[in-house]
Amino acid sequence: MPVNEMVLRGSQVLTADGLRAASIHVSGGQIGRVRGFDQVPRGANLVEAGDALVFPGLVDTHVHVNEPGRADWEGFASATRAAAAGGVTTLLDMPLNSIPATTSVAALEAKRAAARGRCAVDTGFLGGLVPDNAGEVIPLHSAGVFGFKCFLCPSGVDEFPAVSPADLRQGAPALAALDALLMVHAEWPPVLERHAAASGDRRSYATWLATRPVEAETEAVRFLIDLARGSGLRVHVVHASAVETVELIGAARAAGVRITVETCPHYLGFAAEEIPAGATEYKCAPPIREARQREALWDALARGRLDAVVSDHSPVPPGMKRREEGDFLGAWGGIASLQLRLPAVWTEARARGHAPERLAKWLCEGPARLAGLGGRKGAIAPGSDADLVLWRPEEEFVVDESMLRHRHRLTPWLGRTLAGVVEATYLRGERVYARGAADPPARGRLLTRFDS
Template identity: 60%
Template sequence: MGPAAVHVRGGVITAVTGYDDVPPGAPVQEVGDAVLMPGLVDTHVHVNEPGRAEWEGFQTATRAAAAGGVTTLVDMPLNSIPATTTADAFRAKLDAARDRLHVDVGFWGGVVPGNADDLRPLWDAGVLGFKCFLCPSGVDEFGYVAEADLRAAMPVLAGLGAPLLAHAELPEPLARGALAVAELDGRHYAVYLASRPAEAEHRAIELLVRLCRETGARVHVVHLADADSLPLLREARAAGLPVTVETCPHYLHFAAESIRDGATDHKCAPPIRDRENRERLWDALGAGEIGLIVTDHSPCPPEMKGLDDGDFLRAWGGIASLQLTLSVAWKGARQRGYTPVHLARWMCEAPARLAGLERSKGAIAAGRDADFVVWLPDEEFTVDPAKLHHRHHVTPYAGATLPGVVAATYLRGRRIYHRGQLTPGPAGRTLLRPA
């Protein structure tokens, strides 16, 4: 990290040279003392269009992304109607995205019970990999898979070389947790936390590692919340298994002890756990045991968050943070001695690799797309929900003071955001895996 000149032609980086190595007469964009970093790649975003665009849509999600320095996102296959579990449904998704993208967007397909024969057609149509739930997803259109379903799907994915992204909670521990708190006051965060015990994550990861070993399929554990499961993942990688893991800004920022009763804007699944657990997640990032920070951006209409009655057990689980992810991550990273170089590794390079986009995204290097975020690490701002661009302004970060102001975002050399203003007209493209 240091002064440099980044040369761009036709939207692609052609060279990275010394600061003074600039051809005479070439147009120059000087960023001064700001940090120039690759545009963020967020591989865990719920756009929900078509079918539930009143929750979130391509226009609003990608506007929020641009304002937050995210130049590439990958859309999750559930919450839209139809869910992206067949090639026909994927075509409907692509139709919904057309002419609505302010940043580049790729897509995950879905693994659900009975769709093993749909996986290759989805892969050939251009999805970047596949997502499954090991417990109820919250929507009827996207069923959860049992071990038998995984045994049907994972050999297919292994043959394709496609990653399987898994929501790792098993239903049996969740059912016991729900039963244990059935008569308790759902306004207490401790009650919700007890309803989703860490055992559910731990046992799901055990199953995924075992099936990875048997089938050879690539497995990626999404939104890890339970630090007690880290040894399982460490042992899997030590054995040479293709297992990776991510966590999210909310697990790195909040702690259960500080969540007020009734504050359902903090509800997510798996739940936010205690401070000691949070610090172990940070330690695992520093040690390379967790490779990615991505948002799990999952908005819904405000009434579904249950802010009026504050009942965690009835509220929709999901946190919207696409526009804030860089600043939230930077606050915690800076406090623990990490640098922007670490953020680039966790939030640009590794997510691009997960999605198979490393040839064009995730780094400032010759041959990559000229996607950049220019940000000011020491400048602070207070989160005003009214200034967020995602569909609804509900956020647990409201009123928080965060460091790291995004000054500008560039997509393939074109400035799409500058100091609070988005460039008119969508500049993003759909990113399809070559057949």
């Protein structure tokens, strides 16, 4: 081993054999070997992890970076610094809310230009599927997007309109022929329209919750199951908030339908009954539901019914959250959580008796597999990128604005005590975050689907 190559070793390394003392041998940015703790060649650049847990770098396939065009909401520099501080080494950027939305190759190139040289972690891109861009699907796929995202209901921004069921029926065969992944915001417009005329106190979370019933999710998912069954299309349902959604998908998958599903930390950590009046930082769509749904999602996660837990990081300028008025109906829906996914999920998992190694399937392996990066990301194994996070699961901290790297710090986790402190993050063997140290230069690469 050349003297400038790295060996990182620790007493708790998550390997294919579970947590054990091990040394990770890194060459050319990749893991060459995983060996015994004491098997370190003379002259190696040795990094001691001590008793910190050593995990694969986290993968987050659902992040709204919003640049170019809405860099006052978030941006590549701030989002990826937040990611690195949270142990995330790979993220996929959603095609909205940037201007232009990523619905053409020209827009994709504009986004790559905005990101180039500014990303602290590896960053890939999703294309958008909207009613008028059928001719862009093959070019975007050929340009290396990791999949496509669409909405069945209004997205909230004019430049990313919803697709109709007819649009999807027409477009599904072409997407299936490409073996492209279609990510879908699954809420059924007719159900939403029946519940749109909200009555009640606009400061009450219950008023918002009543406008987005579980039926809106389940009806949309029934349509998507039929679509996937009939066309062979790979469908992924984003941000499931209800266990009924997860069970429908589980039954369909058991019958051979190509459909997967994710949930998010806010659905696993909060409950509608506990949200204070006017606390619009909790608003998202689909909404955070009742405690019984939270516990049912945890049960589904433990039973392997969910493929990933991802952030759906979607910050906006605080004024758009209407916090002063506390107006749940008028506030923008979206939660900032990119930096906090690991401790937020671990805190709740620990409270339910889960061991820390369970998190790797939900936060690392599952998202990497979804992105088609399973051979390169999400595991500590020979041939994988040397993306690593060192963290301390028993150390607790109070979430404070000063520690957050997101562009905007308003988040429902402010003031909460979480367990799981990230000590250091490595990208291809190079440190991109260390607690208490200055940030190094941006080292992230812009990924394409062909990098898998």
